[in-house]
Amino acid sequence: MTKPGAGGADIGVLIVDDEEPARTILREHLGRVPGVRVVGECADGFEALRSAAELSPRIVFLDIEMPKLDGFEVLELLDPSIAAVFVTAYDAYAVKAFEVHAVDYVLKPFEPARIAVAVDRARERLARGGPVRAGELHAAARPEGTYLSRVVVRDGSRVHIIPVERLDAAAAKDDYLELKSEGRTYLKQQTLASLADALDPKRFVRVHRSHLVRLDLLARLEPYGKGSHVAVLSDGSRVPVSREGHARLKELLG
């Protein structure tokens, strides 16, 4: 991660958009920004991840709606040292999330000057450091009343897509989330609160400050110490239930 030298190398930019004309106009505008070199163009989310690994761009211009992985999922799986600029036609909820999480975004159609500004801001962010909380951003960028249908996780160079119906439980471990799915455990950098917010509250219950379970896996509740309980899941595993979690469960199960 070397900074470009004094008269140094141009900064590498990757373009990700599934529509050919949209890539064309970005390439054209970026071509006019001094010190920028477009290292590649991709038309879907998987290709974006592959190209990012191979071409090591410093900045990615990311469309939101794409085949395979959407822009938010790509950002979650991308090397966090890459600065992302979202490019979108119209998406009120995403825009709100970008503002909250201080992520730069460009609205289609755009002027060349706006692209130059986006590059400047991305450079500043790269110099400043401090990666975006991609998981939180994705969780926040939803219309009200809609929920995540899947969770993406990176495991080395492999990408795992966990549909929520196969997500069994999640536990907060320091800065990470431990996600359980079909007997396997995956680690992801995200807060439990943001994941809980993005999942259907009728299917997933936060039974404890650091535990979330899928409701249909709950086999029974056992009292545990004074006022608290422990949830026994259908696979026999036990999850602590706090007083608030117990109240939530009672409300859901009636």
Next chain:
Amino acid sequence: MHPILAHRGRLLPYLAACAPLAVIVTALLARPGGLFLGEAVALAVPLTFAFAFMGLSAWYPCRQLPLNASKVVPLVVTHAAAAGVVSGFWVGFAALLAGSYGLIPAFAGLRGRFASQAVMLFAAGVLLYLLAAALNYVLLALETASEAERREAELSILAREAELAVLKAQIRPHFLFNSLNSISALASSDPPRAQQMCVRLGDFLRKSLSLGEKTSISVGEELELSRAYLAVEELRYGSRLEVEEELDERGNRCLVPPLLLQPLVENAIRHGIATRVEGGTVRVGVACGGGRLRILIENPFDPESPARPGSGRGLENVRKRLTARYGEEGLFAAKRLADRYLVVISVPAETAA
């Protein structure tokens, strides 16, 4: 519950309307050879109000035996029996009342005088019951009419709402801004195509604005609109988007509510073709036969791509519009297969006169 008792505001006017009845009952009881006037009034007033409530009981047999859907014999037997029972209770109540009054010195001898009137009172009770039954039938008819009116109003509101939602959604901002972005891109890289896109976008907008005001258009016209839409999308998606049409001439002439297909074609692209790296073919089929018009829209989708928000609302909209327009006759089915999505519409075939 009886509609008169169910609404507090109706009870007082109803009882007031019964007051003249008290005069008639008094006159009947005070006929020459009957009761003294004072006795007649003292009996008639409580009797009338008692009947006012007893008469309401006719509501239940009336509701069970609607005039237009019941056989004559059960109708007559039921009401005759009910009239006998109600009137019997009424006369019994009157006898009880007369007996109690008879204990008061001023009403001495009332019991005997009342007994001579009991048969007449029973006959009057039967007549009054039949009057009450007739009244209840009128009430029932009014209720049914207002219920039908309310249902009709509800349906028309539903239809209006659905139209409005379609008009609002018709020019989806996502589509518009992406198209503008494509034009912006083509303006320098391929000016003739940029011009073409402006023309196609204009064509689509003009068509959809003019169609929205009509209540019915031919399938052919609706398909023209979808083609104008697809022509714009073709420039965006390039070789990823293919369209196949399977039409029949009779189907083209059938009438449908405007903007019925266009949102479905739009869904097929947004939730189907656009989710696939390699794109795919949207198939539109129209067929007319056996008095019905059938429309099919089919598209592939990538089950491994993230779902995009908004398809449910669009489909729900189409379903609602079909119900509002055709009621039970408007069939709509959306089916998600492993990697294809199918929407089928079947409605009564209507053609312009």
